[in-house]
Amino acid sequence: MFENSIGPVPLQAYLIVAAFLFCTGVWGLINSRNAVRVLMSIELMLNAVNINLMSFSSYIDGSIIRGQVFSIFVITVAAAEAAVGLAILLSLYRNRVTIDMESFNLLKW
């Protein structure tokens, strides 16, 4: 099943870890009631994507490493997202005095 691997760790092992991290992030994103925890779950999902990019870059694209460049861009976007998201969170907290996700239903029908 894991033939053709160069080192002791096959590519699939990295993919499995990343898949688990991504699914944990999705579950946390859906089920968290604290808005800060939602942002933390988004960071987990972005890290899972980064692990995938890096492992493909190392195992399949080892001479050009485009995946590493992509993951640097993902890290940049994640930093920007965290800054803006936490600023939105602070301003929401100032207006509604809560960070319960269930109370942020102003835009619902």
Add this chain to the structure above:
Amino acid sequence: MNIAYSTELICFLILSVVIVSGSLAVVLLENIVYSAFLLGGVFMAVAGLYLLLNASFVAAAQVLVYVGAVNVLILFAIMLVNKKEKLNPIKGLRTRKLISGGVCGGLLVLLLRVSVTTKWNLPGPNSIGEEATERIGEHLFTDYLLPFELASILLLMAMIGAIVLARRDVPVPTDYTSDLKTNKVIDDKKIPLLSENSLK
């Protein structure tokens, strides 16, 4: 199996156990401060995985940006909004968690099946290892120049946007700070939540 192989294998196993248990703890723990610190641990373990994949520059960037900036930002946000609030119970919360857990488990099974059964194009070309940093620099200044410049503009926009969003445009009275020392509870203070300008 020589000693380098077994060392790499043991490092990978330890890092993946830290990542899996840490991410579960981030999502499941009640105390959000613990979750934030464990998130830093998960970021460090992911940086360790990058080191195993011969990517020292990205590992350093991960430690600097995620652990040094994002995690500290999250901790600041927690400290700024950390109010013990009694969440009102929701009807059917348990079934909601079970259903979403089923959906995420299905997604996990799907991803595992795809990653295990697909015939990846292995082995690829040899990894360039230590030259990776130079190669990333070449990429960033030749064929990925436009995304690089766009990333800098994006960071500038995010910085200005965060300042504008988080700015407090409520005039703070002068005796406000002296009142803070006497009664420690900030929540009891009657701070106007909306300024007059935003209501018009």
